[in-house]
Amino acid sequence: MQRYFVETEHWQGQAVTIDGEDVHHISRVMRMEPGSEVVCIHPVEGAALCRIEEIKEKTVDCEVLEWMDEDRELPVEVTIVQSLGKGDKLEQVVQKGTELGASRFIPFAADRSVAKWDLKKVKKKVERLQKIAKEASEQSERTRIPEVSSLYQLQDLLKEESFTWCFFGHAEEARDAVSPSLKSRLTSIEPGDKVLIVFGPEGGFSEKEVEAFKDSGYLPVRLGPRILRMETAPLYFLSSLSYQVEEE
């Protein structure tokens, strides 16, 4: 069934009002009519099965039929800090990382990031990534859309607080069997924890970055025995975390 995220202010008792691009999707793309059923997602309350009452030009009025008992959210809040990379790597990480349960993405201008963002285009690029996160949330039937932050420099990142665990992983860590394994890190994580993890660019982190991470209490993490591409590493991390905390 089609799923739409609806902001808190558009819920009043049993009435739900859908607006924006989703109206076009309902009326033109899906060609739905009054009486059709959709799932509306409330940012806090979760998913509700709804019936369409009226399709207007700019809004669709729905009524809640019943609240659904869904639990699809990863019980650990994960913020993926992803260094800028070539091509569509960041888009891939946001799309697939959303499917795998991430809570937030921070694009990071690493010292060795070959790709640079024109500062005038940051807003547009973040909006595009946010849209990818929304679509991936709908597709994977999540009840929460991950937030995409603006472009961070190292000093912005080090100001971030209130995480239970901060990790950094990069290619060199896979070669360095002395670093603690991923499993030893993940088995320490409890439901409700807030985890931040930084992934390096194609060329890895600079020495300055590694020193800054270590000084700020970030823990290095090895990501399995093989060398993973920068866009594959976060997917391995999220999958393993899901396997560790969600699988029984």
Added chain:
Amino acid sequence: MQRYFVETEHWQGQAVTIDGEDVHHISRVMRMEPGSEVVCIHPVEGAALCRIEEIKEKTVDCEVLEWMDEDRELPVEVTIVQSLGKGDKLEQVVQKGTELGASRFIPFAADRSVAKWDLKKVKKKVERLQKIAKEASEQSERTRIPEVSSLYQLQDLLKEESFTWCFFGHAEEARDAVSPSLKSRLTSIEPGDKVLIVFGPEGGFSEKEVEAFKDSGYLPVRLGPRILRMETAPLYFLSSLSYQVEEE
């Protein structure tokens, strides 16, 4: 250090001869000279640190300096049977699945695959996927290149034998909490086992396919609580398997 796969017949005692496209890569792209060191991968014996002795027009002669003690291969042989999908999904699965340790890929013409392969182009498409697997093996520092099989129909697949475990996973399985969890499946797998897993296309498997799988003893597998895209599901499976059998 640069890594090159060298076929068995090109090893004689301490002498290794590199040929084909790698010669251009060594002489023109990397601009290496006699005395430079490279890693040559023997299909059975693994990785050897080698010194370039002579760069000729069509071959590069090397000498083995020492055999390297590398263990990057997933201790379980995994065959990923991937239904044809839109765009570059199959390429993504082969590239990232190779990084994550798969042994073999089988492109599968599922009943509901929207994408179809022109039968005249199958050979070329498989060659392209095989090249992606080779490059991803080099990049992830594996000692083995996964094999890419030709396009399979359902009856070809059901003829495949000699697997310890055959699984099938698709979107519906995530919704159906009654299916056994991934963890309950993966904890049964032992090092040395041969595992085959089939992933469905965007629209899922047909009833006929599901029946055929069940009749042939394939076990359904649930892939975590969220609905994963067809190209994300195999990455979740391989990551979780690696985490289960490789992480300590």
